[in-house]
Amino acid sequence: MSAVSSATETSLTGEVIAAKKQARFALARKTIVTPILLSLLLIAITLITVMTGSRPFNQTVIDVLVRVIFVVGLYIFIGNSGVLSFGHIGFTCLGAYAAAWLTINPIMKSSALPGLPDWLLQTRLIYWQAAILAALFAGVAALIFGKVLMRLSGIAASIATFAVLAMINTIYSNWDSVTGGTSSVVGIPIIRTIWPYLIGAVAAIFIAWAHAISRSGLALRAARDEPTAAAASGVDIPKERLVAFVVSGAVMGLGGALMAHSIGVVTPDTFYLSLTFITLSMLVVGGMGSLSGGVIGVVLLSALIQALRWMEGGVSLGDATFALPKGIQEIALGVIMIVILALRPSGLMGNREITLTRSNRNT
Amino acid sequence: MAYKMRIVATALASVSLAFPALADDEKIVVGFATAESGFMEAYDKPAQEAAMIRIEEINAAGGLLGKKIEVVKADTKSDRAEGAKAGLSVLDEGADLVVVSCDYDFGSPAALAAEDAGQVSFFLCAESVKAGIQGVGPHSFSASVLAPVQGATMAEWAFKEKGAKDFYRLLDTWTVYNKGICDGFDWMMPKLEAQGAKLVGEDTFKNEDASIAAQITRIKTLPKEPDAIMLCTMMPGAVSAIKQLRAAGINSMILNGSGVDGSYWLSAVPDLSNFYVPVQGSIYGDDPSADVNKFNTVYKEKTGAEPSSQYVYPGYVMIDVWAKAVERAGTTEADAVVAELEKMKDEPTLFGTRTFTPELHHQNKARYLIVETKAGKPGVVGEWTISEPVPMEAILK
DSSP, X not given: OHHHHHHHHHHHHHHHHHHHSOOTTHHHHHHTHHHHHHHHHHHHHHHHHHHHOOHHHHHHHHHHHHHHHHHHHHHHHHHHHOOOOSOHHHHHHHHHHHHHHHHSOHHHHHHXXXXXXXXXXHOOOOHHHHHHHHHHHHHHHHHHHHHHHTTOOHHHHHHHHHHHHHHHHHHHHHOHHHXXXXXXXXXXXXXXXXXXXXXXXXXXHHXXXXXXXXXXXXXXXXXXXXXXXXXXXXXXXXXXXXXXXXXXXXXXXXXXXXXXXHHSEEOGGGGSHHHHXXXXXXXXXXXXXXXXXXXXXXXXXXXXXXXXHHHHHOEEETTEEEOOOTTHHHHHHHHHHHHHHHHOTTOSSTTOOOOSSSOOOOO | OHHHXXXXXHHXXXXXXXXXXXXXXXXXXXXXXXXXXXXXXXXXXXXXXHHHHHHHHHHHTTOBTTBXXXXXXXXXXXXXXXXXXXXXXXXXXXXXXXXXXSXXXXXXXXXXXXXXXXXXXXXXXXXXXXXXXXXXXXXXXXXXXXXXXXXXXXXXXXXXXXXXXXXXXXXXXXXXHHHHHHHHHHHHHHHHHTTTOEEEEEEEEOTTOSOOHHHHHHHHTSSSOOSEEEEEOOTTHHHHHHHHHHHTTOOSEEEOOGGGOSSTTGGGSTTOOSEEEEESSXXXXXXXXXXXXXXXXXXXXXXXXXXXXXXXXHHHHHHHHXXXXXXXXXXXXXXXXXXXXXXXXXXXXXXXXXXXXXXXXXXXXOEEEEEEEETTEEEEEEEEEOSSOOOHHHHHO
């Protein structure tokens, strides 16, 4: 009798566990709406751009898409680990220069960058191949730096990442034979069609999403919210952070490569403080802990900047032309950011993601 | 509701602004993709004003090919990414000539956009060889003179006219422009050494260095004070370097590039003497050409101030040579205009001659006026054209 009952009990527990344990990919199915919606948003913007047929507007949107990649790259590390990083633009720099090394015409390269190894001097790849390699290169660099940095936490980690940025900038500004020093590296093929940038941005969004729902991403978020409990549950915090750091470094590298192809010129000072702060503020305004926040932050702030620029240029209303004084754009942008953060300290999206259902807490 | 309507109207207006203007054969459009804000504005604005003066002159004389020249502008905000957009936006407004920022680094994104669209681009006053075929493409030009020509001019002039024998080379490694001046000096020096000159030493510093005491000590320990110091630097660090050299009691001639032209900073080094700068035209009212002095007056009437440095002039030269090329080609079609520009050999302009070849869209030889500052007063003391053009190897270094 007892044997039977114990058997029933066992099978019951089994059923309960089975019921509690989610089916494979259940989390993926539940959350995939977010990256799809974000991608649709970007696709819609791109389609509108293509329809207007305006070249400067096209370039503006390319810029927005590149920034989406940057901010999503930042989110992968900052959003999931809760550690503020000032160093990620360094990986962008690595990616941009790697793309330059791989795509510039060998003849131009050997006169402008004679210090490159021979095999690299002879290499000339198509831009998308170069972009993938650039992302890998930045990822490897992130792995090396991260191995050391991820042992730190809190403000120490943030300052250390800043040191990485300063270091990369100094090396790239002074290694004349390999990076051209402070002068521009030219001859990078310029890609003015918008589609590659859209693909890059969408890929970044899906990478960020896949990382966030992966075992490592979930563990990292647990560590962000409750480091002690997470560590006690067996989460190896430095390791999980390192994973996020490498993935985000690679995404930043991809963004850097695409940025290089969008302007056709790279210099080390492009990838320094101003780009660091504009991308960080876009992430913070959108909501640090949310992928949707990152993307929406970029789109909103870019739209705002563009609108202010148009007003600076003068908008005619009827007979009168209404124009803001030059330079007001930067000031207005600052004010708007302060207002947003005062009203919503954790950013527009906070920790939430956009979904179709109402239960949208990002755990 | 009214508010909403206004927003819609604004949005529509913005969209219609963004649409490409339809090609209009009745006019010729010059597009300025230059800095109207940010730090580059200080360099771009004066040259752009000079360009506008030439455009107004042409329009007053009946226009170009019988058409009025129209001007469209887009602000680069002294930012490279914005520069690319500015270039594209003036192109969309139908620019036949895209004028870009003075500096190669900041002008190139817009110039590359023009090159991509097969249009002619002109750097307002860039002095790097990259501002042209080498760094942009076959439709790109610069209105100024290569930096190496300045270094070479000063060395040869000091040796031939001032009898300087012992030269010292002091390079500020901050920018490509500085290095360019010294590259020209380095190319000229062996020629002068064959005739009896001597390079007695060389040193480097950085523009931001607060003190160049170490460099000064090395100059002081030379057995004899050098006759001339070739100082390859630019603002703002130049002032501090000059001040320290003089304060240390070094009274050698100081030879410079055009970058330090202007009297705006002279009050920082009172009673400066024995100080020489090559310029394309004099802003001090004593230019040997009456036309230059007349231009200065026109410039003052228009902007309310005298030109602040010689970098105003290339803007005028640019429109001048481009308009001539268009006139000769009988069209604004880019390849035809480029072909005409490349035929120019010693083409006279208000500020010296211009030569463009299919290899070089820049000046590797030019007449320079030499301005001497004596007891704090700058004035023209002579002019010099280097004996032979600076060769490609020295320019590309």
